[in-house]
Amino acid sequence: MKIVAKIFTLAFLATAIALTGCSKKPKRPSPDQTMMGPNGGGSINPLDVNTVADANSGLEQRPEGVIEDEFTIRGLLQPVYFDYDKSGIKQSERAKLEAAAEYLKAHPEHRLLLEGYCDWRGTAEYNLSLGDRRANAAKKFLLSLGVATTKLESNSKGSLEATKSGTEEQMSKDRRAEVVILKK
Numbered sequence: 635m636k637i638v639a640k641i642f643t644l645a646f647l648a649t650a651i652a653l654t655g656c657s658k659k660p661k662r663p664s665p666d667q668t669m670m671g672p673n674g675g676g677s678i679n680p681l682d683v684n685t686v687a688d689a690n691s692g693l694e695q696r697p698e699g700v701i702e703d704e705f706t707i708r709g710l711l712q713p714v715y716f717d718y719d720k721s722g723i724k725q726s727e728r729a730k731l732e733a734a735a736e737y738l739k740a741h742p743e744h745r746l747l748l749e750g751y752c753d754w755r756g757t758a759e760y761n762l763s764l765g766d767r768r769a770n771a772a773k774k775f776l777l778s779l780g781v782a783t784t785k786l787e788s789n790s791k792g793s794l795e796a797t798k799s800g801t802e803e804q805m806s807k808d809r810r811a812e813v814v815i816l817k818k
Contacts, residue, residue: 706815706816711730712730714810714813718809719764735779735781737815746776746814747788747813747815748770748789749791750770750811751795753804754800754805761792765790766788769789773786
């Protein structure tokens with residue numbers, strides 16, 4: 635009799651736990667309650683490049699493709715592109731780093747961050763290492779132009795932002811060293 639009572643008690647507890655543990659799923663908002671609105675298009679388009687930034691956002695208006703915030707300016711200086719699995723600065727890319735050195739001469743209050751990137755091929759560890767070699771190759775070239783070590787930083791992003799299984803053209807854009815201006 636005690637065994638039957640224990641089994642009944644366990645069955646009752648299991649049922650009670652199952653019933654109290656399952657709650658209703660939250661209702662999803664209807665389309666007209668979302669930013670997109672009922673027809674799939676809202677009054678705000680987050681991808682609209684012509685949208686004017688809030689005056690208090692800390693962003694300054696720059697030429698197309700240039701992003702500026704309180705600490706950095708991205709896109710003002712051109713990236714340096716590399717051949718597949720290489721970290722040497724090509725002759726055709728050297729003018730970009732020469733322009734970066736000239737920018738620093740004209741703006742001695744700024745510094746540069748050189749970010750090395752890779753395409754999607756290779757392991758994450760290998761791509762981080764290759765990105766580091768690319769960033770440091772750009773740094774070494776700038777040092778050879780007379781830029782002070784204190785004005786340069788380098789960092790590797792590896793294949794973090796690479797287009798997976800991209801075309802050759804997309805992959806060639808992923809193999810680069812970005813030249814980011816540091817304002818502080």
